[in-house]
Amino acid sequence: MAQRLLACTGCHGKDGRAAPDGYYPRIAGKPAGYLFRQLRAFRDGQRRYAPMGQLLAPLDDAYLQQIASHFATLQLPYPRPPPSRADAATLARGQALAQHGDAARDIPACRACHGGALGGAGADVPGLLGLPLDYLNAQLGAWRTGARHAEAPDCMAQIAQRLQPQDVNALAHWLAAQPVPAATPAVAAAGAQADAARAPDPPGPAAPPPLRCGSMSVGAGVR
């Protein structure tokens, strides 16, 4: 399969990498359901990046599923994050939002959906660690402005719209500075068992996610 998908790894590499026209994120080890949704959204124009749209145009859903599964099962080590250039107050603000949210503004904690260790949850929710600052900033900004969106109810868009630009900056800086725990599998095979089995997550059944999300398969998250 890797031989068929050199068209993907040519740009995304093992860990993702920066390029003149933006950042190609890491795809290895992201959840399969999440990757499939992104591939389909690029092909069908809901997520706009012309080179991806053109490359995927002649591919059907079945192949996109297989491509997603292939990259989801890759377990490649994460590099250590570069030291953060942000000040302590910014990092503290980011950490507080990621771990506790802000109840006053109805902003749930990142970990409420993205896994206790922010390593992703189930087949549909991606991890937030191991991503570079520029990519996090760009994506959070795009969710906030609506340039990036998902199926309704679009929970991530709702949350991002409650964030201030300083929140986005703080979150991006804090997330980008966190190492990926070695014990954290980059992906859960599927569903809640794998999620619950992940060492850094709290034991027992996970608390119900705070919002309804259209981008989660039935059974993987909220009903």
Next chain:
Amino acid sequence: MKAAAAVALGLLLALAAAMGWLELRGEADRGAAAAPTHDAALVARGAYLARAGNCQGCHTPRGAAPYSGGRGIPTPFGTVYSSNLTPDARTGLGGWTPADFRRALHNGRSRDGRLLVPAFPYDSYTLISAGDADALFAYLRSLPAVERANRPHALRFPYGQSWALAVWRALYFRPGRFTPDAARSAQWNRGAYLVQGLGHCSACHAPRNLLGAARDPLALGGGLMPMQNWLAPPLAGAAAPPVASLLQRGVSGDAALLGPMAEVVLHSTQHLQPADLQAMAVYLASLPPPPAPRGGDAATGPSRSGGGAPDAAQLERGEKIYAERCARCHGDDGRGRERAYVPLAGNRALLREPPANPVQVVLGGAFAASTALNPRPFGMPPFANELSDDDIAAVLSYVRTAWGNQAGAVRALDVQRWRGSVRP
């Protein structure tokens, strides 16, 4: 003076009458509205024909409800937006009769009498039989209705004006159904009917004049597709068995259909019955191959690459890039790997003039279509961010002259011109 004015007026009236006749010729009485059919066999036949015509290619925007229209088609004259073909009463074909639909296909005229822009290829569809038109209509009437108002075209003056369309039609459009050639086999005639009519192959594979009309549409001599800047190769004289297989699988032992044609394979040709694909291939093989132009093996008009032999420095640079970036898959000998990486030695698409397709594939990468017979196609990575225009020109000049290949050099200017081409 008075006599001259009278003559001028008379000429004007005669011209108007002639235009009127040209406009309305071949239009049948459209009859009264009829209830939509629920004949399942007719609907199924229509569904197949809609595949054959790849109607969704324009009428289903990416990610939207089937046939709900609104997809923007970039043309040299502005952007044309496809129309809603679902049976919605207000915004779709809900109020249409089968005769209205036939008139649109056969005469390029909408239900309200408005002239349709020829981006809707009614110069091909006029050949479709009345029975097939009715089957297509029955299929479209069976779709879920979607309320989505048609978006007006964004055409530069005067291209969308009805008088301009009338003049275009007077010059280039001849209505009339397909007439079989009694001297040819039933298979040949079936192929001709599909290629010339519903398949509207000439929309891309015939060269166009400055007003966007196909020059010699039946000859299928190939041409550079405007806006998209992919070369639609000549189809005439192509060997039949590989063509039928390519249209079904999307790849063959030594070739792959890429770019806009890969989407045609995905949505249309892979779904056609092998007998129909074979008929199309037999018909194409029977067409006289276009004469070879100067400086190229394929008849696509004179070379636009500037051609000429690459200089030694360019070749040396190209060979180095090839060894670093390409040889791992395509091989040191340029022979590739069967059904995975196409051979570059003797590759027809690589050697054609102008070299638009190799430039597009190196810039943007490409997958062949996923088809029932080739569900997991191999993909070529994009190099738009990796290689400069000079690098791409050098490596393409190298592969176009290595291993016995004999094509002209590619200039950095060509790469620059085709970067950022528009795909609908």
